[in-house]
Amino acid sequence: MARKFLLTSFDYVRPKDPNISLASSSIMAYLKTAFDSKETSKTLSLHCRQYNVKNAALEKLSARVMQDIKELKPDIIATGVPKYIVLGGPQITYNLKGTLEKFYPYGDFFIRGDTDAGSKSIYNLSELPSPLLTPGLVGHSGFVRWETKRGCPFECAFCQHKDSYEKRLKCSPSRITDEQTWIVQNQIKDISIVDPIFNSGGQEEYLQTLNGFLKFGYTGRLNMQARFEMIKAPFLQLCSQLQENGVQVELEFGIQTIIKKESQVIRRMNNLKAVVKSANELHARSIPFEVSLIYGLPEQTLDSFRSSLEWVKTFVKPTVIRAWPLMLLKGTSLYDMKNVYNLREKMLDEDLEELDKSRQYKGIPHVVESSSFTETEWDQMKSVALSINSENLNP
Numbered sequence: 030m031a032r033k034f035l036l037t038s039f040d041y042v043r044p045k046d047p048n049i050s051l052a053s054s055s056i057m058a059y060l061k062t063a064f065d066s067k068e069t070s071k072t073l074s075l076h077c078r079q080y081n082v083k084n085a086a087l088e089k090l091s092a093r094v095m096q097d098i099k100e101l102k103p104d105i106i107a108t109g110v111p112k113y114i115v116l117g118g119p120q121i122t123y124n125l126k127g128t129l130e131k132f133y134p135y136g137d138f139f140i141r142g143d144t145d146a147g148s149k150s151i152y153n154l155s156e157l158p159s160p161l162l163t164p165g166l167v168g169h170s171g172f173v174r175w176e177t178k179r180g181c182p183f184e185c186a187f188c189q190h191k192d193s194y195e196k197r198l199k200c201s202p203s204r205i206t207d208e209q210t211w212i213v214q215n216q217i218k219d220i221s222i223v224d225p226i227f228n229s230g231g232q233e234e235y236l237q238t239l240n241g242f243l244k245f246g247y248t249g250r251l252n253m254q255a256r257f258e259m260i261k262a263p264f265l266q267l268c269s270q271l272q273e274n275g276v277q278v279e280l281e282f283g284i285q286t287i288i289k290k291e292s293q294v295i296r297r298m299n300n301l302k303a304v305v306k307s308a309n310e311l312h313a314r315s316i317p318f319e320v321s322l323i324y325g326l327p328e329q330t331l332d333s334f335r336s337s338l339e340w341v342k343t344f345v346k347p348t349v350i351r352a353w354p355l356m357l358l359k360g361t362s363l364y365d366m367k368n369v370y371n372l373r374e375k376m377l378d379e380d381l382e383e384l385d386k387s388r389q390y391k392g393i394p395h396v397v398e399s400s401s402f403t404e405t406e407w408d409q410m411k412s413v414a415l416s417i418n419s420e421n422l423n424p
């Protein structure tokens with residue numbers, strides 16, 4: 030009898046998300062391709078379950094997982110009481126070497142880095158099978174998260190991406206073209222590109238991707254994260270052409286702070302002149318864009334947060350402004366500097382989702398105090414942030 034392999038994932042699932050996350054579908058595509066065509070398919074059957082952590086009480090979630098395990102009786106569970114448990118994902122990747130057994134005593138195997146690449150040295154994302162093109166994997170209702178490359182060339186101190194240009198993985202032009210064809214044929218009308226910075230890592234390639242959407246006649250929403258300083262005229266021209274062809278282009282930019290001292294600590298310097306120049310060009314072309322800031326940064330004060338916000342409102346004038354509270358993520362350099370800036374974290378127990386439906390706060394530790402601000406001042410920053418976020422939600 031075939032041994033059963035169960036891939037479980039614990040995701041924050043938003044209402045329009047496909048039935049399986051991009052990460053899980055990439056892993057399943059790899060496994061299906063590796064095992065379906067071989068003898069092993071007779072000895073290994075593949076299963077996948079996604080659990081939504083949004084507002085889920087731990088007891089309820091555990092009960093659901095246990096029920097699925099009892100029903101399926103898998104031999105191997107890969108996740109994030111069977112024979113082997115394989116753990117992967119950011120929580121595993123960014124824990125220090127030698128500490129995984131302490132944090133995850135029930136894990137038998139750990140995979141750091143791209144789980145769908147396994148232990149192989151992958152240089153081209155196209156060496157991995159496409160989750161969209163692997164039959165029967167992705168069920169959707171018109172929305173997909175899509176990737177053309179992984180990794181980010183920047184090293185912001187609060188962010189878990191630290192890949193450098195050398196470690197970036199790219200999809201080949203042919204895989205991108207095939208997936209765009211699939212997207213149009215399957216009448217997808219809403220795409221979030223998950224590349225950390227879409228307009229980076231080879232202008233020719235990302236312009237070709239945008240051209241592909243024109244060529245295949247895509248119409249629908251196209252959301253991308255971009256960097257102001259890297260905006261070039263051909264990129265803007267293509268965004269305009271896409272808009273003329275009925276594509277709802279949406280760009281997102283992270284500025285985080287405009288204060289030099291704070292920027293230096295978080296290693297996120299902005300060239301403010303270039304930011305304003307690109308913002309003006311976007312306005313001239315009526316291309317909508319969102320800007321986000323962070324509050325609770327080391328060296329930040331209530332006044333400096335307000336200054337960043339006012340500067341963005343006055344000089345950048347984005348369609349939408351967001352401000353998010355700082356979280357300390359394992360493996361980041363800010364996490365290691367916690368004591369230098371006396372960063373104190375607190376598990377938020379209030380449900381702020383009434384005001385902000387796109388993020389979860391409850392049960393997640395956030396920095397609420399540092400050498401430069403008190404918790405009372407952080408509360409005030411939070412109120413300012415929630416008021417601008419709710420303004421955006423109700424334009």
Ligand code: SF4
Nearest residue numbers: 181183184185188225
């Ligand atoms: S915050 Fe954005 S720009 Fe900075 S390292 Fe992370 S993905 Fe890259």
